[in-house]
Amino acid sequence: MTYCVGLLLDAGMVLLSDTRTNAGLDNISTYRKMFTFEEPGDRVIAIMTAGSLSVTQTTLARLTDAIENPDSDQTTSIMKAPTMLGVADIVGRMLSDVSAEVATKLDRMGQGASASMILAGQRKGGPMRMFLIYPEGNFIEATADTPFLQIGEHKYGKPILDRVITPQTSLAEAQKAVLLSMDSTLRSNLSVGMPLDMVVIEEGALRISYQRRIEQNDSGFDQMSEAWSGALRNAFAEIAPLD
Amino acid sequence: MTYCVGLLLDAGMVLLSDTRTNAGLDNISTYRKMFTFEEPGDRVIAIMTAGSLSVTQTTLARLTDAIENPDSDQTTSIMKAPTMLGVADIVGRMLSDVSAEVATKLDRMGQGASASMILAGQRKGGPMRMFLIYPEGNFIEATADTPFLQIGEHKYGKPILDRVITPQTSLAEAQKAVLLSMDSTLRSNLSVGMPLDMVVIEEGALRISYQRRIEQNDSGFDQMSEAWSGALRNAFAEIAPLD
Numbered sequence: 001m002t003y004c005v006g007l008l009l010d011a012g013m014v015l016l017s018d019t020r021t022n023a024g025l026d027n028i029s030t031y032r033k034m035f036t037f038e039e040p041g042d043r044v045i046a047i048m049t050a051g052s053l054s055v056t057q058t059t060l061a062r063l064t065d066a067i068e069n070p071d072s073d074q075t076t077s078i079m080k081a082p083t084m085l086g087v088a089d090i091v092g093r094m095l096s097d098v099s100a101e102v103a104t105k106l107d108r109m110g111q112g113a114s115a116s117m118i119l120a121g122q123r124k125g126g127p128m129r130m131f132l133i134y135p136e137g138n139f140i141e142a143t144a145d146t147p148f149l150q151i152g153e154h155k156y157g158k159p160i161l162d163r164v165i166t167p168q169t170s171l172a173e174a175q176k177a178v179l180l181s182m183d184s185t186l187r188s189n190l191s192v193g194m195p196l197d198m199v200v201i202e203e204g205a206l207r208i209s210y211q212r213r214i215e216q217n218d219s220g221f222d223q224m225s226e227a228w229s230g231a232l233r234n235a236f237a238e239i240a241p242l243d
Numbered sequence: 244m245t246y247c248v249g250l251l252l253d254a255g256m257v258l259l260s261d262t263r264t265n266a267g268l269d270n271i272s273t274y275r276k277m278f279t280f281e282e283p284g285d286r287v288i289a290i291m292t293a294g295s296l297s298v299t300q301t302t303l304a305r306l307t308d309a310i311e312n313p314d315s316d317q318t319t320s321i322m323k324a325p326t327m328l329g330v331a332d333i334v335g336r337m338l339s340d341v342s343a344e345v346a347t348k349l350d351r352m353g354q355g356a357s358a359s360m361i362l363a364g365q366r367k368g369g370p371m372r373m374f375l376i377y378p379e380g381n382f383i384e385a386t387a388d389t390p391f392l393q394i395g396e397h398k399y400g401k402p403i404l405d406r407v408i409t410p411q412t413s414l415a416e417a418q419k420a421v422l423l424s425m426d427s428t429l430r431s432n433l434s435v436g437m438p439l440d441m442v443v444i445e446e447g448a449l450r451i452s453y454q455r456r457i458e459q460n461d462s463g464f465d466q467m468s469e470a471w472s473g474a475l476r477n478a479f480a481e482i483a484p485l486d
Contacts, residue, residue, distance in 0.1 A: 155398035159427040163472055164479050172484045179485060184402040220485045229406055231478030236407050239470050241415045242422060242463045 001191035002033060002152030004048035005161070005178050006118045008130040008142040011171050012202040012209065013120045016178040017048045018152075018186070020193030034197035035060055037067070037079060040207040043123045045078055045087060046199050050151040051115030051135065052102065059098045059115070063091065084121050084129040088139050091119050096137025116151045124206055156188045157181030171200055176224070179214075183225045196221075244434035245276060245395030247291035248404070248421050249361045251373040251385040254414050255445040255452065256363045259421040260291045261395075261429070263436030277440035278303055280310070280322060283450040286366045288321055288330060289442050293394040294358030294378065295345065302341045302358070306334065327364050327372040331382050334362050339380025359394045363444065371446055399431045400424030414443055419467070422457075426468045439464075 004017040017033040031053060037045040047063075049056035066076045074080040081087045095117060102113045114135035122128040130142040132149040142149050144167045150158065160181050169177065175198065185192050195218075200210040214221050247260040260276040274296060280288040290306075292299035309319045317323040324330045338360060345356045357378035365371045373385040375392045385392050387410045393401065403424050412420065418441065428435050438461075443453040457464050 153398075155396075155431070156402055158431045159399055159402075160475070160479070162431055163475055173479075176479065176482055176484050180479070180482070188398070188401045188405055214485075224482060224485060227482050228478070231481055232403070232406055232475075235471070235474035235478045236403070236416075236419065236423070238474055239419055239423070239467060241419050242457075242467060 001189070002050040003150070003154065003157060003182060003185045003189075003192045004033060004050055004118055004152055005148060005150045005154070005157065005181055006048065006120050006130050006142070007148045007161075007165060007169070007174050007178060008120070008128060008167075009147060009165075009169050009171065009174055010167050010203065011174075012200060012205070013046075013128055013130060014171060014174040014178055015046050015048060015118070015120055015199045015201075016182055017197050018182065018192045019195050019197065020191060021053050022191060028193070030193075030195070032197060034199060036199060036208050036211065038207050039079060041124065042206060043079065043121065044201055044205070044207050045119070045121035046201065046208070047091065047120075048118040048151065049115060050117070052113035055095070055098050055102050055113050055115040056117070058102070059091075059095050059117075062094055062098065066090075082123070083126055084119075084123055084131075087121060087123075088119055088129075088131045088133065091117060092133045092137035092139050095133055095135065099135050099137075118149050118151055120201065122201065122204070122206060128201070128203055153185055153189050153192050156185040160184060171202065175200065179221065179224060180228050183228060244432070245293040246393070246397065246400060246425060246428045246432075246435045247276060247293055247361055247395055248391060248393045248397070248400065248424055249291065249363050249373050249385070250391045250404075250408060250412070250417050250421060251363070251371060251410075252390060252408075252412050252414065252417055253410050253446065254417075255443060255448070256289075256371055256373060257414060257417040257421055258289050258291055258361070258363055258442045258444075259425055260440050261425065261435045262438055262440065263434060264296050265434060271436075273436075273438070275440060277442060279442060279451050279454065281450050282322060284367065285449060286322065286364065287444055287448070287450050288362070288364035289444065289451070290334065290363075291361040291394065292358060293360070295356035298338070298341050298345050298356050298358040299360070301345070302334075302338050302360075305337055305341065309333075325366070326369055327362075327366055327374075330364060330366075331362055331372075331374045331376065334360065335376045335380035335382050338376055338378065342378050342380075361392050361394055365444065365447070365449060367449055371444070396428055396432050396435050399428040403427060414445065418443065422464065422467060423471050426471060
């Protein structure tokens, strides 16, 4: 499985993904699930993926091919689409097409494969937008009422986000929140694993503001994780029992 | 859906269940999912249920019928079984039989139904034991390594249990922990709802030590929930950001 989370805040967007991929419990690998595309000053796009690796890799490869193809136009290249909605259309259509192709092959073996994605970005002159793209290619969008989107193993890390995230949350607090949300998921579910990829896109920057891979045994993340465990235990100890 | 959690601790067992049952989003009802059986001084048994209401109600009704049937013996009545393992066998077999019957009926409509249960109890002369009984009737048991069992929507409330529960946890702390685990689940998932049923069985008591229904707007639970939200936000604010 996977855990990816994206926050759409007034100050910008914060994205975090894990890297664990598994085909059964005895075939575990590390694959990047965070992909970024930018033409600084014009547009910045980030895509996070969950689900069948064959579907997500092929989809990303074809999106990249289309960008590099000199014949591509605004309906096929995410770097030429005039708006983020146009980008979402291209990604959704490609995901749907690849899913359908792979499904045809897998059907013969009685198996299935699907994938979903979080797409975030900003185009010059437009607002930041963040979409959750379903395996069928349709999508929903983050709004002020629902300022975060998750794919993969989303339940363990949802309570902390429900409690602390609002559109007014600062980018520094937001990075803490996604890391602690991921920390809870890592502790409770073996199918989500280090290293992590984090991307921050400031509002209006039209480029990746900050990008970082957090490796296993990263001392900063380990300290944050331990501090959070300690703080949770202290908070728990302080709560008065029910009468 | 449902959320039920049971802790098996050195000092005793703590069980908590919600009461929300739904057939689609427009048909939501309240049904008890916590059932207790006791012959004080001889045995105490608690059962929590998740899944298809038709399966769990029929299973519980037949288990009760067997207890009241003067012809029942130690292989059919959970009040006559010589050990908790024997009780688990009876409950598992009944759950499996009822599931199979209901499945036969539903198959014709292309539908399915299944249910799972947590069974906890102690028989005079034996240890406390707690089992998670699967829809097929087989079961696993809580141990010192894994001192809690969950059924239903278990993911939201697992991180807090992973962090604070050990076999040495006191019964007072344990009650707090299951209530806060439930609180996180209630906040993040609409299919789990108040009121709650809590049961505490002290080690060696061979009776229900404490039983309580916590209604919507219970001031004690609301205070605990608010205190926990506040404590979490404070704990979050105290965590230093990643460099």
